[in-house]
Amino acid sequence: MSAGAHCDHERRTYNASVIGALLLIGQLSTAPHWPAGARVAVWVDPAHAPAKAAAFVERAMKTWTDASDGRLTLVPVRSRTEAAIRIAFVASDATYGEAAPRLDPGTGLIARADIAINSQVPDDPLDAAIVLYLTALHELGHALGLRHSDTFSAIMYRFRRPDDGSRYFGAYRQKVRSADDVGSPRVTGLDVEDISALRELYRSQTPPPSPSPLTRHYQENERVSYRMTTTNQNRTGTLTYTAVARGVVKRDDAGRFFEEFQWSDIVWNGSPFELPPASREFRQLLSLSPDYTPSLPDFSRIHGRLIGPTADLMNFYSDVWLAIRQPGVRRSGDRVVVNHGQAASWADGTRVLIGENAIDFVIVLGDVGAPGGTLGLTVQHVPPKEPKIKIPADWMRTPVVDVPNNWVQVTKAGEGRYVAAVGKEVFDAQIRLESATGRIVSARLENPVEVFERECSDEVLTKCGDGVRYRILRQVEITEIR
Numbered sequence: 001m002s003a004g005a006h007c008d009h010e011r012r013t014y015n016a017s018v019i020g021a022l023l024l025i026g027q028l029s030t031a032p033h034w035p036a037g038a039r040v041a042v043w044v045d046p047a048h049a050p051a052k053a054a055a056f057v058e059r060a061m062k063t064w065t066d067a068s069d070g071r072l073t074l075v076p077v078r079s080r081t082e083a084a085i086r087i088a089f090v091a092s093d094a095t096y097g098e099a100a101p102r103l104d105p106g107t108g109l110i111a112r113a114d115i116a117i118n119s120q121v122p123d124d125p126l127d128a129a130i131v132l133y134l135t136a137l138h139e140l141g142h143a144l145g146l147r148h149s150d151t152f153s154a155i156m157y158r159f160r161r162p163d164d165g166s167r168y169f170g171a172y173r174q175k176v177r178s179a180d181d182v183g184s185p186r187v188t189g190l191d192v193e194d195i196s197a198l199r200e201l202y203r204s205q206t207p208p209p210s211p212s213p214l215t216r217h218y219q220e221n222e223r224v225s226y227r228m229t230t231t232n233q234n235r236t237g238t239l240t241y242t243a244v245a246r247g248v249v250k251r252d253d254a255g256r257f258f259e260e261f262q263w264s265d266i267v268w269n270g271s272p273f274e275l276p277p278a279s280r281e282f283r284q285l286l287s288l289s290p291d292y293t294p295s296l297p298d299f300s301r302i303h304g305r306l307i308g309p310t311a312d313l314m315n316f317y318s319d320v321w322l323a324i325r326q327p328g329v330r331r332s333g334d335r336v337v338v339n340h341g342q343a344a345s346w347a348d349g350t351r352v353l354i355g356e357n358a359i360d361f362v363i364v365l366g367d368v369g370a371p372g373g374t375l376g377l378t379v380q381h382v383p384p385k386e387p388k389i390k391i392p393a394d395w396m397r398t399p400v401v402d403v404p405n406n407w408v409q410v411t412k413a414g415e416g417r418y419v420a421a422v423g424k425e426v427f428d429a430q431i432r433l434e435s436a437t438g439r440i441v442s443a444r445l446e447n448p449v450e451v452f453e454r455e456c457s458d459e460v461l462t463k464c465g466d467g468v469r470y471r472i473l474r475q476v477e478i479t480e481i482r
């Protein structure tokens with residue numbers, strides 16, 4: 001049935017494009033930090049604060065300031081409104097503390113942070129001092145952008161065993177004689193690893209990046225809706241569909257903005273298609289905030305016909321998200337190549353034995369000052385110089401077009417029947433944003449694959465018939481519904 005072939009192609013494409021983009025986002029999510037040289041104001045909420053808490057927090061601030069060797073300074077302030085880092089004491093049975101750094105949506109640098117520290121401390125004053133000081137030091141480390149460590153002597157050590165708290169605080173207690181010692185320059189609680197991690201993070205004295213002209217300025221409860229039109233041509237036929245994504249801007253518990261979309265109005269090859277209830281209730285979460293890390297929706301919970309639309313919408317968002325994070329994309333005509341090259345796989349081990357592609361990104365900013373209040377962005381996914389994909393047979397190494405093949409798929413069509421295909425895949429996304437808000441106004445994606453395919457009778461793909469060349473072409477368009 002040809003519909004089956006279409007569906008398979010849908011699956012192939014969503015896997016490839018979206019997983020590729022997500023892998024990349026994971027790799028690019030390097031630790032954010034404050035601007036080098038920053039003077040960061042810290043306020044301690046006096047409510048529920050244990051005795052002398054503010055004094056031990058100040059010692060922790062001084063410890064980090066000293067460790068930074070002039071790269072940044074933490075300064076105490078008296079009022080909440082002046083503060084960039086706010087520390088509150090909250091009773092908890094579960095944690096010693098938590099930190100939530102917030103990023104500037106335009107630069108990706110940390111702009112402020114909220115810290116919660118457990119207000120329940122041991123009765124013994126020395127134990128209390130140790131828990132307060134080391135917890136403040138650890139959470140301030142997170143607020144400065146430091147990540148967890150597996151080194152037990154590091155302040156950024158991640159507690160993993162139930163007795164880690166008592167082991168950790170106990171080890172520090174061995175080194176101090178009294179509460180006056182806690183957090184003193186003699187017993188800072190830092191390991192050399194913490195100090196070098198901090199200095200590495202704040203190594204660069206280059207000026208902080210200016211805000212991206214692509215910055216998304218969200219408003220809570222703002223409505224954002226799109227109509228998507230897709231045409232998929234493959235070897236056996238053409239599939240078209242339209243769908244509507246209605247969205248609203250919300251904030252999560254940490255104050256990060258995201259868009260929550262609900263899909264409806266599917267028209268599949270000209271016929272309206274009623275989504276089953278689970279898919280109608282499904283909400284797709286997307287965001288252009290730099291501190292919101294996108295994740296794949298749970299595709300197992302939604303109808304197959306929603307997979308393509310959700311993946312393609314996500315792809316547009318991922319492309320813009322990536323462009324915002326490139327310091328070299330600021331002025332009209334700026335062009336940046338992001339080398340990625342890693343393979344993304346959509347093999348399922350039963351029918352699709354190998355399914356991989358590998359891409360780099362080419363990002364070009366359009367005319368920033370264009371009339372009409374919009375801004376163009378081009379994001380191409382192109383074959384890397386050396387695509388790191390699995391090529392199972394020598395004949396598949398011959399470039400199908402002009403560059404090394406970056407797309408491969410081997411499917412098992414039946415007993416002793418293997419369909420082996422290889423080729424060149426590119427994505428070309430043209431995205432238009434509203435300059436004032438950074439909202440995506442419209443976008444187009446062309447996703448051609450130039451394929452060379454042979455049917456083989458052995459799994460190592462050496463006994464194969466004549467080859468056939470064809471082109472897969474996906475075209476996706478979204479336009480805003482206002």
Ligand SMILES: [Zn+2]
Nearest residue numbers: 138142148158
């Ligand atoms: Zn932690």
